[in-house]
C-alpha cells in the first residue's frame with residue numbers, strides 16, 4: 001500500500017515561491033502554490049510599466065501557465081488570511097471573499113514585503129507605493145493625468161503643482177522612477193502639448209541619507225548622481241518626508257532645522273517596506289522572532305526555529321540577507337532541496353546566499369552594475385543591466401517582446417503603453433474587482 005504523499009503548501013508566487021515550486025516539479029510531493037495575484041510579477045521592471053515603456057503583460061506571467069507542465073504542482077488564486085499552527089492549516093480568502101481551508105505537511109512562506117509608510121498609513125492615499133501591478137497602473141494614471149491637467153490650466157502655482165513630481169526614497173526604485181519621469185517629460189511628451197512645455201516638469205527626489213543608491217559603491221553613486229542631475233532630477237538628501245497631502249509634501253532635515261514644503265500633486269513612495277500582514281500573523285502563531293519590519297528569524301536551513309516543517313524564503317527572511325530577487329530565488333531552490341533531502345532521509349544543508357551583484361537603471365543608455373570587485377556604469381553597465389533583466393524575466397515570449405519593445409523605445413523615446421483606466425485606480429491596493437456583496 002502506498003503512503004500518502006507529502007503536501008507542500010507555498011504561500012506566494014514571487015521569485016522565491018516560483019523557484020521553489022519549479023524545483024519541486026516531478027518530486028514525490030504534492031505542491032500547492034497559492035498567490036493572491038494570478039501572475040508572477042517581475043518587480044524589477046515595475047517602474048517601466050508605470051511609465052509606459054512596458055505593458056503589464058511584459059512583466060507578469062500567469063502562474064497557472066508557468067507551472068502547467070508540472071503535474072504535481074497546482075496553483076490557486078486566493079489570499080492566505082489565517083494560520084493554525086497546531087492543525088497545520090491555512091485559511092484562504094477567494095476573490096469573492098468566501099473562504100476555504102488548505103492543509104499542509106510542509107509550509108513555505110514566500111509572501112514577500114509590502115510598502116511601508118512607517119505608521120503613517122494616510123500617506124498612501126496621496127503617495128502610491130511601487131510593489132504591485134495595481135501600484136504601477138495607479139502611478140501611470142497619475143503621471144500622465146498630471147500633464148493632461150496642467151495643459152488645461154493657466155500659468156501659476158496650481159499648474160506648477162501638477163508639473164511637480166516628488167519621489168520619496170533614493171534607493172534603486174526611487175532613482176529609477178525619478179529618472180524615468182524626467183525622460184517622459186523631456187523625450188516622450190516633448191512635442192505633444194500646446195499650452196505647457198513638459199520639459200518644465202520638476203522631479204524632486206528625497207532621501208534621508210547623504211547619497212542615493214547607498215547599496216552601491218560611492219564611486220558608482222557619484223556617477224549616478226551626476227547623470228540624474230544632468231537629466232534634471234533635483235536631489236534633496238538628508239531629509240525625511242514628514243507629511244504628504246493633496247497639495248504637497250513636507251520634508252524635515254535630519255540634522256534639525258525648519259521643515260520645508262513643496263507644492264506637488266504627484267507623490268510616489270518608495271521609502272520603506274514591511275512584512276505583509278499574513279507573514280506577521282504566521283510569526284505570531286509560531287511564536288517566531290521578527291525584526292521591526294516583520295522579517296522572520298530563521299534557522300540555518302531557512303526553517304522557523306522549533307518548526308522544522310515551516311520554511312521562510314525571500315524578502316521575508318530576517319538577518320543579513322538583502323531584499324533582492326537573487327536571494328529569493330536561491331532560497332526557493334534551497335528549500336526545495338531540503339524537502340527532497342527530507343524525503344530521501346538525508347540531513348538538510350544550511351542555506352548559503354551567493355551575492356551575484358546588483359544593478360540599477362539610471363537613464364537611457366546608463367545603468368550601474370556591481371558584481372564583487374567589478375564596477376560598471378554608463379553604456380556598458382546598461383548593457384549588463386539589460387542582459388540580466390532579460391535573463392530573469394519569466395517566459396520566452398515575454399523576453400522576446402520586451403527586447404523588441406525596448407529597441408523600439410530606445411531610438412525614438414516613444415512609450416507604447418501609456419494607456420490607463422480612469423475607474424477607481426486611485427486606491428492602489430485593491431486586489432479584486434468584485435466582492436460577495438455584488439453577487440446576485
Ligand SMILES: Cc1cc2nc3c(=O)[nH]c(=O)nc-3n(C[C@H](O)[C@H](O)[C@H](O)COP(=O)(O)OP(=O)(O)OC[C@H]3O[C@@H](n4cnc5c(N)ncnc54)[C@H](O)[C@@H]3O)c2cc1C
Nearest residue numbers: 012014015016036043044080111112314315323324325328
Ligand atoms: C520596484 C521594485 C524594483 C526592484 N528591483 C530589483 C532589482 O533590480 N534587482 C533585484 O534583485 N531585486 C529587485 N527588487 C526586489 C525583488 O523584486 C524582491 O527581492 C523579490 O521580488 C522578493 O521575492 P519574494 O518571493 O520574497 O517576494 P515577492 O516577489 O514580493 O512575491 C511575494 C508574492 O506573495 C504574494 N502574496 C503576498 N501576500 C499573500 C497572501 N496573504 N496570500 C497569498 N499570496 C500572497 C504576492 O502576491 C506575491 O506574488 C525590486 C523590488 C521592487 C518592488
